[in-house]
Amino acid sequence: MRNLFRRALPKVAGDAGQEAVPDLWVRCGRCREMLYAREWAEASKVCPKCGFHARLTIGDRVALLLDPNSWQELDADLRPTDPLGFAPAGRPSYAEKLATESLDSGQSEAAAYGRGTLDGLPVSLAILDMGYFAGTLGSVVGEKIARAFELGIAERRAVIVVSASGGARQQEGVVALIQMAKTAAAAQAFGADRLPFISILTDPTLGGVTASFATLGDCIIAEPGAVIGFAGPRIIEQTTGEKLPPGAQTAEFQLRHGMVDQVVARRDQKAMIARLIRLFSYSTHPAQDSTAPASTPHGEPRVVATAGVQ
Amino acid sequence: MSVVLDFERPAAEIRTKLDATEKQYAANPTPELDAQRIDLRRDFANRTQAIYRALSPWQTVQVARHPLRPQTMDYAIGMCTDFVEFHGDRVFGDDRAIVGGPARIDGRPVMLVGQHRGRETRERVERNFGSPHPEGYRKAHRLFELAEKFAMPVVTLMDTPGASPGLGDEERGQGWALAANLATLATLRVPVVCVVIGEGNSGGALAIGVGDRFLMLEHSIFSVASPEAAASIVWKDAKFAPQAADALKLTAPDLLRLKLIDRIVSEPVGGAHADPSAMIATLRSTVAGEIARLETVPADRLVSDRYEKYRRLGSWFESSRPATPVGSV
Numbered sequence A: 001m002r003n004l005f006r007r008a009l010p011k012v013a014g015d016a017g018q019e020a021v022p023d024l025w026v027r028c029g030r031c032r033e034m035l036y037a038r039e040w041a042e043a044s045k046v047c048p049k050c051g052f053h054a055r056l057t058i059g060d061r062v063a064l065l066l067d068p069n070s071w072q073e074l075d076a077d078l079r080p081t082d083p084l085g086f087a088p089a090g091r092p093s094y095a096e097k098l099a100t101e102s103l104d105s106g107q108s109e110a111a112a113y114g115r116g117t118l119d120g121l122p123v124s125l126a127i128l129d130m131g132y133f134a135g136t137l138g139s140v141v142g143e144k145i146a147r148a149f150e151l152g153i154a155e156r157r158a159v160i161v162v163s164a165s166g167g168a169r170q171q172e173g174v175v176a177l178i179q180m181a182k183t184a185a186a187a188q189a190f191g192a193d194r195l196p197f198i199s200i201l202t203d204p205t206l207g208g209v210t211a212s213f214a215t216l217g218d219c220i221i222a223e224p225g226a227v228i229g230f231a232g233p234r235i236i237e238q239t240t241g242e243k244l245p246p247g248a249q250t251a252e253f254q255l256r257h258g259m260v261d262q263v264v265a266r267r268d269q270k271a272m273i274a275r276l277i278r279l280f281s282y283s284t285h286p287a288q289d290s291t292a293p294a295s296t297p298h299g300e301p302r303v304v305a306t307a308g309v310q
Numbered sequence B: 001m002s003v004v005l006d007f008e009r010p011a012a013e014i015r016t017k018l019d020a021t022e023k024q025y026a027a028n029p030t031p032e033l034d035a036q037r038i039d040l041r042r043d044f045a046n047r048t049q050a051i052y053r054a055l056s057p058w059q060t061v062q063v064a065r066h067p068l069r070p071q072t073m074d075y076a077i078g079m080c081t082d083f084v085e086f087h088g089d090r091v092f093g094d095d096r097a098i099v100g101g102p103a104r105i106d107g108r109p110v111m112l113v114g115q116h117r118g119r120e121t122r123e124r125v126e127r128n129f130g131s132p133h134p135e136g137y138r139k140a141h142r143l144f145e146l147a148e149k150f151a152m153p154v155v156t157l158m159d160t161p162g163a164s165p166g167l168g169d170e171e172r173g174q175g176w177a178l179a180a181n182l183a184t185l186a187t188l189r190v191p192v193v194c195v196v197i198g199e200g201n202s203g204g205a206l207a208i209g210v211g212d213r214f215l216m217l218e219h220s221i222f223s224v225a226s227p228e229a230a231a232s233i234v235w236k237d238a239k240f241a242p243q244a245a246d247a248l249k250l251t252a253p254d255l256l257r258l259k260l261i262d263r264i265v266s267e268p269v270g271g272a273h274a275d276p277s278a279m280i281a282t283l284r285s286t287v288a289g290e291i292a293r294l295e296t297v298p299a300d301r302l303v304s305d306r307y308e309k310y311r312r313l314g315s316w317f318e319s320s321r322p323a324t325p326v327g328s329v
């Protein structure tokens, strides 16, 4: 599942002197269409043919949601430890896996958080990334999520959390499990200040992340096609012997079952979030709403271009 | 009904001899038989104690799952008076894997909520083997709010292989139900005492296990996932459950050492199943003591202490600060 967009490597037959240009084309992970890489990247990695939303990096998400140059990552120096001394017999230890994971992904953990502006609105943004340890919730991710909510309280910012996770990190055992309680408590504390929490569920959002902060948003937005659920499809089939019908646990399935408020395509997410923050803040935090006009045309997402002010 | 676990066999063999000797003595009370039976009693107690003092994590898992181990309904009846079982989530149905309702412990009204696995096959199926559906967690949520409304301390008893992972559970929002309970328990304005009485696995246990005090019975387990589920993630094969139990640090002594739980409640020699009524009496006085202490704390303070307790839990390196400890409790 990891490399949904595999790089196509064009072979230049018989011409040794010519360099292949491997980054020029990508193949869509769903419809297999060959796509011009730059256009695809400019479309936030959404396939123009079939609408498939490929997975994004933390940097891609920042570019998608925040105003240019407004992102300021905080506490990037948080590093995982091995609280249990997790050493499964005959398998690589957690300490070994952490070392190779950082080398492979070039990342230090599965989440980043910080401040920025979204359509001029001050926000606290946290992003999970499947690229590191399958986005699993361990101590560092839990701590960053909790701090993102506390930043929201301290600086009167709306909180946006973009989830992408396989669930709780087994290698941290109960320490990981308790991050569910910790992040849920932080979300709850944040809610007491009547600042909005917008939760974005992307592919995939599963297990302990679905069962904690990710589903506590004042508004829950899902990305088209994203797999969202508690138990993963493999666990359901193994445990119950039930075969999942096609389309089970997708964003659209969750919308139909009343579990998410909106399924929103990538290109519309920023405008949707801005609109929601303004709607929620009008009475409770009027200062947040200072850039908004008295009303916006019905059904027309309003996008205000702003300089990246903090 | 008698169930002997593999590793209990050496003690069980002494027990068989003891029972025979007791019978002989009853028929023919000679001084030799009397001396013999006293020796055997002592041997049995010593051997049982030795076995239970040195349980491996996987053996602990088997004790935690012992079919004769007292379950939530045994505590509801044996530990409480006036227990009234409340049914249903008022939306979809009544989940039999979670039971709960108001009751008294030492005269003090409390709200009791726990998972119940059942014993005979039919009951076990009816209760989905202690794996709650979303409506079970929503029933629990309703009872938590009732407890707050009527200023009753909450007592939760965890005993579950995990939240139910079926298609219907997904359609009814299992993850959403669990998350709502975590958030509500975090800010509930009454004392919350949580006890793992058997197996406390994954978010399915945690969703009734966030509180001011977190206790484990001596031979219970508390884990991010069942050893089988963790084995199928780490080894890609559930057969490695014993190895997973070793790696996960899921026993009460390990978790207390890591400061992830508050207290261990001693079990009778040979485990809770060896003497259920002694176990129930011990838990009753333990929980009553915890509640009495928590009731002296003002509600605002209770909630902020609880927040701080969970806020501190975790372990990471941070260059700008000293290394953090694992737990805080």
Ligand SMILES: [Zn+2]
Pocket (backbone or CB within 6 Å): A028, A029, A030, A031, A032, A033, A047, A048, A049, A050, A051, A052
């Ligand atoms: Zn496509």
